[in-house]
Amino acid sequence: MIYKALTIAGSDSGGGAGIQADIKTFQELDVFGMSALTAVTAQNTKGVQNVFPMTVQAVKEQISSIGDDMGTDALKTGMLFNADIIKTVAEAVHNYGWEKLIIDPVMIAKGGAPLLQNEAVSAMIQYLLPLSYVITPNIPEAEALTGISISSEEDKRKAAEKLVKMGTTFAVIKGGHDQDTFEASDLLFDGESFTVYSSERLPTANTHGTGCTFSAAMTAQLAKGHSIHEAVSEAKKFIQAAIEDDLKIGSGHGPTNHWAYRRKRGMSLEN
Ligand SMILES: Nc1ncnc2c1ncn2[C@@H]1O[C@H](COP(=O)(O)OP(=O)(O)O)[C@@H](O)[C@H]1O
Numbered sequence: 291m292i293y294k295a296l297t298i299a300g301s302d303s304g305g306g307a308g309i310q311a312d313i314k315t316f317q318e319l320d321v322f323g324m325s326a327l328t329a330v331t332a333q334n335t336k337g338v339q340n341v342f343p344m345t346v347q348a349v350k351e352q353i354s355s356i357g358d359d360m361g362t363d364a365l366k367t368g369m370l371f372n373a374d375i376i377k378t379v380a381e382a383v384h385n386y387g388w389e390k391l392i393i394d395p396v397m398i399a400k401g402g403a404p405l406l407q408n409e410a411v412s413a414m415i416q417y418l419l420p421l422s423y424v425i426t427p428n429i430p431e432a433e434a435l436t437g438i439s440i441s442s443e444e445d446k447r448k449a450a451e452k453l454v455k456m457g458t459t460f461a462v463i464k465g466g467h468d469q470d471t472f473e474a475s476d477l478l479f480d481g482e483s484f485t486v487y488s489s490e491r492l493p494t495a496n497t498h499g500t501g502c503t504f505s506a507a508m509t510a511q512l513a514k515g516h517s518i519h520e521a522v523s524e525a526k527k528f529i530q531a532a533i534e535d536d537l538k539i540g541s542g543h544g545p546t547n548h549w550a551y552r553r554k555r556g557m558s559l560e561n
Pocket residue numbers: 427428429464465466467474475476489490491492493494497499500501502504526529530533
């Protein structure tokens with residue numbers, strides 16, 4: 291059986307985040323990757339030098355080229371940049387009846403560059419969030435979407451509950467931006483109960499693209515038919531290995547290692 295996943299996101303010329311991170315991750319997890327570009331960024335480990343958004347027509351036609359012929363088992367969104375692109379994506383998801391939509395609500399790059407216009411947040415809430423299967427905000431994104439200020443586990447739980455009330459099926463609040471210096475903990479709310487996925491917080495600046503990679507790994511696992519709990523658990527292992535075995539590329543926030551998880555798994559199978 292061949293499983294397919296589509297990413298609708300921005301291109302990162304530096305290869306660590308965006309479309310490039312997504313496709314590499316799909317490939318590593320044995321899923322055929324497809325893409326619709328929303329913007330091209332001139333970007334490296336030091337930051338985003340420029341953003342060139344695609345036209346709405348270009349986004350629409352890339353998605354229909356895939357929808358009309360190849361179809362997909364799951365899809366994820368990353369950088370969507372503006373409200374018109376968000377509306378176009380929502381319309382396509384609705385028209386093709388795609389159910390496994392994973393929203394990574396990318397707003398600001400690690401270096402501080404805006405990847406979503408401020409006024410587009412309400413379009414995401416109104417049009418896209420109600421169509422989603424999972425949403426995977428980091429802490430500042432969860433705050434912007436829910437209006438809840440997050441400084442404790444209790445706040446994270448409240449925000450996750452609110453996201454489900456706002457129309458998604460599952461919410462994962464990622465803890466990369468947490469103040470906790472020992473653990474990186476992601477919280478899943480499945481509509482009934484909470485599960486925390488925790489790992490050692492790794493002391494590295496090479497975390498460019500961690501959110502993209504984590505949500506792409508979840509998307510690949512969901513495309514293959516795994517449950518939400520299995521998908522989050524595997525994605526957490528994937529991103530931990532990718533951060534742990536970093537590549538030391540560039541002089542700023544370097545990329546993670548997308549092949550680390552395969553190598554680690556291969557080694558444990560040999561033993
Ligand atoms: N220093 C770190 N050590 C281990 N895991 C991390 C670290 N930073 C982020 N993560 C993990 O990477 C994933 C992405 O988290 P986060 O940084 O919050 O997202 P984003 O890249 O969207 O800002 C999460 O699973 C988080 O727990």
